[in-house]
Every structure is written in C-alpha cells, then in structure tokens.
Amino acid sequence: MSILVKADTKVVVHGITGRIGNRQTRLMLDYGTKISAGVTPGRGGEEVWGVPVYDSVSEVIEEHSIDASLVFVPAPFAKDTCFEAMEAGVKLIVLITEHVPVHDAMEIRAMANAEEAVVIGPTTPGIIYPGKMKIGIMPGNMFCPGNVGLISRSGTLTYEIAGNLCDMGIGQSTAVGMGADPVVCTSLTQLLHMFEEDEETHLVVIVGEVGGTEEEKAAQYIKREMKKPVVAYIAGQSVPPGKRMGHAGAIVERGMGSAQSKVRVLKEAGVKVAERPTEVSELVKSILRRGL
Amino acid sequence: MSILVKADTKVVVHGITGRIGNRQTRLMLDYGTKISAGVTPGRGGEEVWGVPVYDSVSEVIEEHSIDASLVFVPAPFAKDTCFEAMEAGVKLIVLITEHVPVHDAMEIRAMANAEEAVVIGPTTPGIIYPGKMKIGIMPGNMFCPGNVGLISRSGTLTYEIAGNLCDMGIGQSTAVGMGADPVVCTSLTQLLHMFEEDEETHLVVIVGEVGGTEEEKAAQYIKREMKKPVVAYIAGQSVPPGKRMGHAGAIVERGMGSAQSKVRVLKEAGVKVAERPTEVSELVKSILRRGL
Amino acid sequence: MRIHEYEAKKLFREFKIPIPRGGLATSPGEAHRVAEEIGLPVTIKAQVLVGGRGKAGGIKFAEDLGEVRELSCELLDMDIKGYKVESILVEEKLEIERELYLGVTIDGSRGCPIVMVSSEGGVEIEETARNCPEKIFSREVKPSQGLRAYQARKLAKKLGFKGKPMLQLAGVISSLYQVFKSYDALMAEINPLVMTRREDLIAADGVLEIDDSALFRHPELGIEAQDRIPDELEREARKIGVSYVNMDGDIGLICSGAGLGMATMDMIREKMKPANFLETGGGMTRELMAGALRVVLKKGNLKAVFINIYGGINPIHEGAKGIADVVREENVKIPIVAKALGNLQEETWETLQGVGIKVVKETQTARAIEQLFRTLEKGCG
C-alpha cells in the first residue's frame, strides 16, 4: 500500500498545455500514472500526449472519474484552481506551483480543512508511489519500491536521499514533498500520521530544513503517538541566522525554528538524526537490519 | 406556547446605552421581558434601569445565561454585532436597526444559516408574546394573548391589525415583524412553518406589502404543506410601479412583486385575502367562528 | 441610488472593463470638442437617472461635426420621463457584431447576489426574461465568498463562448461582480455588452445602483444620495430624514411606517387622492415631525392633512409637539385629522388637540379616514 495515492489513482492535470505541464505529463505517463484529463481554461478541445483538455474541472467530471488534481498553473491562479477542484469534489490536490502568495496559501488550507480535502504544497515536488505512479515532478529514476516512508520539505534533496536509499537496496512505500513555503497546506504531523497508519511502511524518514516549526510540532506527535521508527535530516545547520524580520516572527517561534532546535527536539523524541544526508541511509539500514 | 420565545427567554440588549436602547429597555422591563444584560463597547460597568452593561457578549455569558440578542446599534455596526452574538452562541437575534447595508444583511443571513441561528430583521419591530414578554419596540398595549399567529413585513401596520383583532376579542399567540428590507434574514415561509408547528396557534395572519417575492414563495409553501388557515393583507395596492431600476430586478422577479401578483397567488393557495386592513379581523373572526 | 452612465463607466474602467472612448459634455461646444478628439461617427447619449432612455429618443448618432452640435443641442433641451437632461456622453460609435446582457443584482428571497448573462442583450432583455427565460443563465453567489474566476468562465461558456473570447467575457463578468461588491451595489448591469466586428468586448452602456444605506462606506465616490433626487420636495424631505413621494392628489399624508403608509394611501384612494406619501422612519423627533409637516404643506392647494402614527420605537408625544409647533407658527387653516396610538398616546392626543387637530382614538385607520372624509364633506376647518 501507499499513502494518499493508489496505483490506479486518476489524475487531472491543471495547466497541462503550459511548457512544464506538457513535459511533466509525458514523464508521468511514462512512469505509469493514469492521467484522465487536463484543464486549461480557453484550451478545451485540444489534446496533450493523447490526454483530452477541458476548460474546467466540472466538464472533466462529466466525462471522467477523477481522484486527484495536479496543479501547474501560474501562481496568481493557484488559489482559484484549488478552489475549483475542491468545489468539484476533488479530495487530493498536489500544488506544484512556486511563489503562491502566502495569503492565498492560507485560504487554500482553510478551504481544504473545511472540505476535508488534502492539499499537498505549494512548492512541492509532489507524491511518488515508486514503481507504480507519481503525481509530481520528481525524477522517477531516483526512487524504488520498498517500505520506507519519505517526507521532505525540500524537492531535490529528497531525490538525493531517495537515491542514496535505493543505492543501498532500500525502497520507499511513498515519498511526499510537503513544500517549504511559510504556510503549507498539509503538515508534517499529518503526513507522519498517515505513514503510521500505513501497513506497508516500516520506517519514516523526515527531510527537514531550518525555519518554521513543523519539525518541532512533529516531534511532539512522534513522542506521544508514533510507534514506527523515524530518521531525520535537517538541512541548514550552517545557515547564519537570516536578516531579522522584526519581532513578530520571533515571538511566534519563541526560539524554535533553528536547525539546532529542530535536531534537539527530534532527538528528544527518539528520532535518529543524521549529521549529513549520506548518513540517513546508513541510519535507516542499521535500524531495518536490527529488525523492528 | 409561542414561537421563537418563551415567557422567560433571557435577553441581552445591544446598544442599551443609546437613546432608543435605554427607552425600549424600560418599556420591555415593564412588559415583563427578562433582560439579563446590556452591551455597549466602552461602557462596560454602567447600569441601565438596573440592567448591568458589559463591553462584549463574551463577558455577558461568563456571568449570565442568554437566550436572545436584541440589537439597537447604529447600522454601520449591525453586522459586527450580529457576528459577535452568533460567535458567542446566541441562537436568536432580533435586529431592530434600520438602514443596514444590504450586503451586510446578506452576510448576516449567510452566517445565521451556517450557525443555525435565527435572525429576525433587519428593520423589524421585533417579536411579542402578548401578555408575557416582547423582544422589540412594539407598543404592548396594541396586542393581547390568544391563538392567532401574526407575521408582518411592516411595523406600525402590524400594531393596527393586532389592535383590530384585540378589539374583536381575538388575541395573538406570537406576533413577529419580519422586516421589509430587500434582504431579510428569516423568510416568511420559515415563520409560517414555525406557526404551523406551534400547538397554540390556530390561524396565521400575514401582513405583506408590495415588492420582493416573499409572499409568492410563501404561497407555494401554504399550498403544499400548511394545514392551518391563513388570512392575508397586502399593503400597496394603489402604489404606482416605482421608478424602474434597470432590467436586473425585473428579470429576478419575473413579473412577481406587485401587490396584485401577491394577492392572486395567495388566493390560489387558499388564503383569504383582505381588501383593507380592517377586513383582516373580520375574516379571522368568521374563520374562527366556523370552528376549525 | 442610481448613478449616471458616465459615472458607472468610470468605475467599470477602474476594474478593467473596456468602455468606449468618449467624454462628457454639458454644451454643444464641448460635445464638438469631444467628437473631434475621438473621431466620427459618434453616439450621443443623454445622461439621465432613468431607464428606457433609448426608446424616449435620448440616444442619437452623428456622422459629422455639424450633426454633433445640432443633436447635442436637441438632447440638452430634452426632458426624459420628468428628468431634465443636464449632460450628454459623446462616445465612439461601435461596430456591433453581437449584443450580450450582463447583470448582477440581489435575489431578496434567496438572500444573495445573483449574476445573470444572456446572449440576447439589448433593449428587449425583459421580454426575453418573460418569454424565453431559458435564454438567460444565472448563478447565485455566496456573499462571503464572491464570484470565483472559474464560476465566471462557466457562465461565459453557457453563452457558447470558447477560447480567448470566453476568457475575455469571463473577465468582464468577474469585473462586473467586483464593481457590484466593491461599491455596495444593489444592481450592476451592462446592457448591451457589445462584441465588435474585431471580437472585442466593450460595455456600451452601464447601470449602477448603489445601496443608499452603504454610502457611508464610500466617501471616495463623493456622492450624496439626496443630491440625486430630481424632485425638489422629495430632495428636501430626504434632507430632513423622511421618505416622501410626490403624488397628484390633494390630501397631505404623514405616516410612521411604510406598510401603514401604503395601507392608508390604499384606503384614502377609495374616495380621494393623496398629495404625497410620507413615511417618518424610526427616528422621530419634535424637529423631524415639524420638518415633515412643513414639506407636506409646501405643496399648494391641499384640502387636508392626514396623520397616522404609532408609538413603538417613535416618541409620538415628541412628534406631536413638532406638529403643533408648525400649526401654530404657520397658522395652518386646512383641517388636520390624526390617529396616534401606542406608547404615550394620551400625552400625544392632548398636544394635538391643543392646536385644534381632530384626533381619532380608535384602532382602525379606516374609521379615521371616514372621519377625514366627513370633515371635508362638512367643509369645516
């Protein structure tokens, strides 16, 4: 099994006629993803790699069954696109788009909560169920099937860590990029919970980074509720404290947010924390070897 | 019994320190209404006729139990006041204020639906349970206890019709002013339904007026579901069609909205329609005499 | 409150709705200058706050500058449905391929805004609404949420638009909703929205009706609702704070409450004709009632004044003092019949009777009106 997606999850691609949408559709089709349709307002009636294009989601659902939306539209249109998909009843949205205004991200997150939909992103590489399908932009050749759940705030660093795991013969059940924007629509803790419930996942890897308090919140959850082992790496140990943005951010974070803080609380929660990316696969291997 | 209120419904008066709030509080106390508290931001700690004044509803509910809000605040603050009351859990709001912006009224109505609260008004004289209590501004001496439910879009015309009924020995179970603004927060149909369910009400009187389509919608309900007899009067038979406000209103109303249209559809639904206000009490009397 | 076409179009343009090139003129000379600047032929449109202007001859087309002067002159001399034409809008004449209808208004019974579109724009839209309602597509809008872009596109597609023109039409629909919402409108309408031969969409006409009760939120408009009332007495009444409608009879009327006022008028019309409709609203004071009576009396040749008020929210005993003040000061000779009930009715009666007003103490307005009729038949003052 996998989290969030299945082998035959049916996907609609928003912004399919754009340069990136077009290219990534080809790569996903090659990887085995079932893409039912694309949406680009004003381009209804066209085709992209044999996938029919519609003007709106509501036209798509008249003709196709849809499980997930993959969004490549430019940032100014991201909010409207997510709202459209959710109003049409789509319960899983992968929002690849970068530079979505934070106020829009907050509204998308609020609507997702209200509609009980899951929105991954913004600024996510997406979701991959290795060997079966992917909804996103990650290079398929860096992942392989297995029992490690992978959650990452970065895109490319995930590829590296997945690649390292594969090199050591350790595959992934599902890998999810949660996005690194100040507000993401699905939290690290929510994703940990999904992996905790997933039978095929034996261990979870977190690839975190400096900033925000997602890792700190997740540490509380791990300590309190998680039974599966967790390995983490936090990027940005050497990042000097950024230019201060007034007091408000500091008050909210109350001393959290630094890489050091994240490493400390994760360790306190029993997580094995790697010093460098390479070490992740070694820690995973040693835990799996001990047999859980 | 009565609809919406009981003899001991506990009321908080918003805008109690204003000229009208102060005066009407005195009149309501004299009539028997249980007023627990008043709210005027910035005037917390004062008293009005022995009623304690608070800065906010949340402070009121820490000290008192509250069933209903009565709102006298100036129009620009009506929306915020209703939102505050609903957020604090108040489920019945009587919004007396005139000249509330229509866009605000729409938002209040939407929140009332979401919160499952009942908002009567805006521009309503309120609710009276004759002989027991009133939440509103109607002169108590024009009403008397009995079994006729009274729903009115006008204020003062209601007093007249209630007075006529009383003169003929016919009392009212409850009288409710629904307000005459383009958007009211509780519809005629909703109020008819409450009276239909109320055991103490034997007959319902509707005092309608030209404009809008409330009476037309209500006629459908009466025809389809109502068992109790209904008597109506529609004010504005002689009103010349107003200055036309573009096409949009006419498209929405599709030929409805005139006094003539209302009289016709109500008659088709089996309602006895009075030609002039005086006739209302005569029609009621003849129906009640026949014994239901 | 309806604002002028040229004012509405200015607001439309702020929200990126394309409007014809043009300018406002208050004299034939100005019209000439505008036409010269934008080029011929031009459309010249009377700016009046009332619909049906086209059928009333308020829209002209000019091919040359001589015609511009001549037709401007003609329009600036016109009265349309009682409204004096004080300015004209001179605009490029559009090359019309199709005429669409776009409107946003409030559906009172559903309590939310409603957006309507039709491919049958132009003056016959109301007939279309009556006879072919299936040609008008509409959708409700959640007030707290607004009209979303994809919802606007869905409406545009219903009119059979595709590709870029569909996106352009959806953009205009979204913008019109924005105007409606931003300016607290009761109605925002583009009829016709013209598609030109080059497939551009242009708002050939524009109507915007703003909620008087929300004007306090829009000081940027610089509009006082009372300034937009053409009837002088109605304008004066508005300044005092009462609703007044001028009518063609000779019985002056003062009522508290619109429903009561209309019912009273309905009954008076059984035998006589009201000179006006006047409704005090819920803010009665001594001064307000004095002002109301003064406005009513300004209309000459009244046979009588009928007052019908209730003491609910209104302190009628204070209002009565205002009435008495005017009767005394202006030495009013025509008969006044009053019915006043509710809180503090006895004090009210006393004040009114003190200046010779005939007070009816019964509940039924019908009885009071009978008293009015009898008084006039007797001819006593």
Add this chain to the structure above:
Amino acid sequence: MRIHEYEAKKLFREFKIPIPRGGLATSPGEAHRVAEEIGLPVTIKAQVLVGGRGKAGGIKFAEDLGEVRELSCELLDMDIKGYKVESILVEEKLEIERELYLGVTIDGSRGCPIVMVSSEGGVEIEETARNCPEKIFSREVKPSQGLRAYQARKLAKKLGFKGKPMLQLAGVISSLYQVFKSYDALMAEINPLVMTRREDLIAADGVLEIDDSALFRHPELGIEAQDRIPDELEREARKIGVSYVNMDGDIGLICSGAGLGMATMDMIREKMKPANFLETGGGMTRELMAGALRVVLKKGNLKAVFINIYGGINPIHEGAKGIADVVREENVKIPIVAKALGNLQEETWETLQGVGIKVVKETQTARAIEQLFRTLEKGCG
C-alpha cells in the same frame, strides 16, 4: 520584502492609524526645513531596512535646529548593519506615557494570521516573549473572515484598557490587521505604539514586510522587490530569477533546490567556505543557468565552482548548455565540479564534460564534494 518605516507609516495613515507629524529628508537642509515646519524638539531616524536600528545609534533627538543639522549629517553618513543610510525621518518628539506592542504575522504551523498585543512595548519585546510569554496576548484569525471589531476589542481589554481608550486601541488593532491583509503582508508591526501624556495612541515606529510573491497584486505600491536588495550581486541574481546570498568564502555554489543547497553548503563547510548560496528555483533555462554562473563568477578570487542540480521540474540538459556557454565565452580557468542527476542526466553530463567540467555521477553529494576537495588539493584546473 521589508519596506521603509516612512513607507509603512504612509500605509498606516491610509487606514487611519495615527502617526507622528513629520517628513522625510535626504539632506541636513531638508531635515532643517521639516523640523522648522513641525516644531522642536524632534526625533531623527535613519531609514534602513533592518531591525535593531535604535541600539546601533540610528535614532537621535534634537532640541534645536543646529542639533537637527548636526545629527542629520551624522546619520546620513552612517552604515547600519551593512545598510547605507540614504534618508532620515524627522518627526515630532512624542511625550511618552506608555509603550505598547502590536504585531500581526503568520503562524506557519497553524496556517493563519496571528495578532499579538502586549503592554510591554519597546525594544525589549523579544525578551518579554522569552521570559514572560504571559504578558503577550494573541489570537488567531480565520484568513477568509478577517479580524472582527469585537475580537480587536477583546484584545484591547486584555491589556487592561477600558472605555474610550479601549475603543481607540481596538481601532488601531483593527486597522493594523487591515494593512496586513490589504497589502499581503507577512508581518505588520507597531513597536512601540505610544500612549502620550494626553492619552492619544500614536504609532511611533512601523514595520511592514510584504510577501514578494504577492507584489503583482500591488502595482499601487510602485515597488520592485529587487530594488530593495542592498547587495549588488544579490540584486543582480534576483533580476535573473535566482536566489543568491553573498557569503565570505571562496567556493562558488549553484544548486537546484533550497534544501539541497543548504545541505551542500553544510557539507562544504566541513572543510572549506562557500562564497555564496545560489538556488535556481524551478524555472531553469539555458539563459538562467548562464546568468547564474556569471553572477557567481563576478565575485573575485574563487577557488572553484560546485554545481549540484537535479532534473525534476528543471530541464538540466538545457541548463548545462548555459553553463557550457559561459565556460567557453569567459574562458573559465578555475575548476568546476558538477553533480547532475534525474531526467535527461546523460545528455547533461555530455554537455558539461564537453567544456572540461568534472562530472560526478554518483547519487551522494558527499562524494561529489570529496571530489571537489581532492581536485583543489591536487591543484589541477
């Protein structure tokens, strides 16, 4: 993107937040004129896009006009934390009774705005947050709903305010939220909000941090984010469309992805020092990569360049061509080590190797960095 204090205050005033009387000056003469106009004594504040200005000596008080000239001169000559002072704000000196703190920011983990107030305003607020968090009151705001007036009043009451001052404070809190929302801010802050001896509330300082990604919605601000970057190379990189942070080492760095970039930097720092952090984002093209390498090379005395890119959303085979272009055109002599994996990696490798770049084909960045270290130890180009 942080905007200047004087710009933030202008926006605050639009939303009716009281600010001190004053004016901007870029020379001692202008400062003199402003001080003359508003009257003495005055506060003179360096306008720099960085916090902690007060402690760094960027705020002065002048009692007479001579002092105004002298201190203005001094401030306009200053550098504060690397920012050159180009303008100063001359304002009336407030008679301070109390200093409050108001802030609105985004709580990332809860995904919503958060409003914070404290009666302990002033420079020590962060210490208060650490040591006495109970002195800071906060509330979450639903993004689609906004901060309602009664919610603002509740916060004002938490600071012990009553009566009219409570209403006034609530008004400022509401307005600050409006500013935050209207301008897509990441942070809006008044610290201190001064209560004067006459019980007036005045925003003595103002900070507004606007979301760069939302600037397209605010053409009215007339601000280009890239113009606000003081570092020349960082500004240039921004124009190309990549994130660049200038650092103090000598290994040039180009990575795709911030996380990968940071991890790479962490590992390089185990033995050497990066000259910069550069992250390409997801819009890689041949031109973008060429521009990125040019910016990196502008910094003199580099020992080597390290490239670490993945072909996910990015067409790395196109990016590689841009790298090759620059190496050829600028005849780059220092060693370049590249790791490039993902979609179309083979084509990418070929292009890079074609211009003499050392390509590492293993998955582990650590291995590629070891290769970099080895290359430099050998001293080969």
